[in-house]
Amino acid sequence: MTFRISKMLLLLIGAYFLTFIQSYWHWPRLLLGFQPDLTPAFLVFVGMTMGAGYVSSMALATGLWLDSLSANPFGISVFPLFFVGWVVFCVREKIMTREFMAQIYLGIIASLIVFLFQLILLRMFSANPMIGWEMVFWSLLNAFFCGLFVPLFTLSHKAFGRWFSHPSYEPNKWLDNNRQIVRGKD
């Protein structure tokens, strides 16, 4: 129970800083000409590795935080993030989520879906964002960044697991392989 709470806390802190950095770090905008949005990659990672409760909580928290720092109608980013997180969560047993390239593709597709969903919802709720063909190029570039960040999030998750949890107990494995007596003829 404690582990679950601390894991949730850690994820919330991660989501908090991700949304904060997107709004308060100015240099990516100056360097690339636009502000990358990595929250779809984060939700893909959560959908791949965590349970349903984590996906829902992260989509809600990240979406609300993003909208609170934007002119978007409040709550509009929750559904697209929730959707991609849930789709990945539902099909993760059927796709090769451990493969590096599969993770990249998932990140790219999720980013594009979130982008489209957000635009559709904005138009539905009569907000008038600035839209143009140049935006398509940026969304593709952003999708590429999201694709790269999914494996990065997964690797960091594995590293955190190694650093902060006990090694898993496997009764059939010797602690030291050198001390194992190998029987049989050479």
Next chain:
Amino acid sequence: MALIVLLIIPGIARAKLKSTIGGMFLPAIGVSSVGNNVLGVLSSKSLNPVQDEIIDQALDSDLKLENIHLRAENLRLRAAADWGLRVPWKTKLAQVIGRDSFNWWRRVKLNLGSQHGIRSNQPLVSIEGYLVGRITEVGLKTSWAVLLGDPNCRFSALIKSSRQQGGIVSPRRFNSNYRIVELTYLPNDIEVRPGNLVVTSGLGGAFPKEIPVGQVEDSWLSRDGLYLEAKVKIHADLNRLEEVRILTEY
């Protein structure tokens, strides 16, 4: 479900909720600014004595560069001070501490709020005195402002030489160049030339009269032929905005 609940609650309650959740980032803003200051102090001190010699050798050229930089800054601040003396309005200097997370809006967050006397709809000008935008949402310690070119920042402007009035709107098609806006609803029987200066008209009371906005780059007749439209390059560089002046009394 959460989305539906959030979108059907009344606008005022939703705005308050948004502001409250946005307030959760205040500690992070504080830590970030303290961290920046500490890093600035640490980077000025060397911990490696071997590097000191190399640094000493480079110091002369560094000092020369710094001198040039300080001269430029001095000129900029003198110009700003002169501008402050020339205009009849009371202003407050604010720092840009954040920007909208989404690229389809042009909004910035400022480090002054209602406790500093900031109110909604107060105009924003750059250090040099060019129009930048207006305040839209005010919190206790911070506030949000829309910049020129945002779909929610429309106002009346005029061409300085001919005194013909029109309206500044965001570009019809998204443009990554932060300095492009459109001047529309100009009479179709006038001549608009590239280089013509555009200033605020003072109509509607949103902005005081004669604040410089930008200059015309191109003009064309609208599709129905009823009015002229012009592409205006604004004077202020909105992408590199670090400090702004808020007109508190005008």
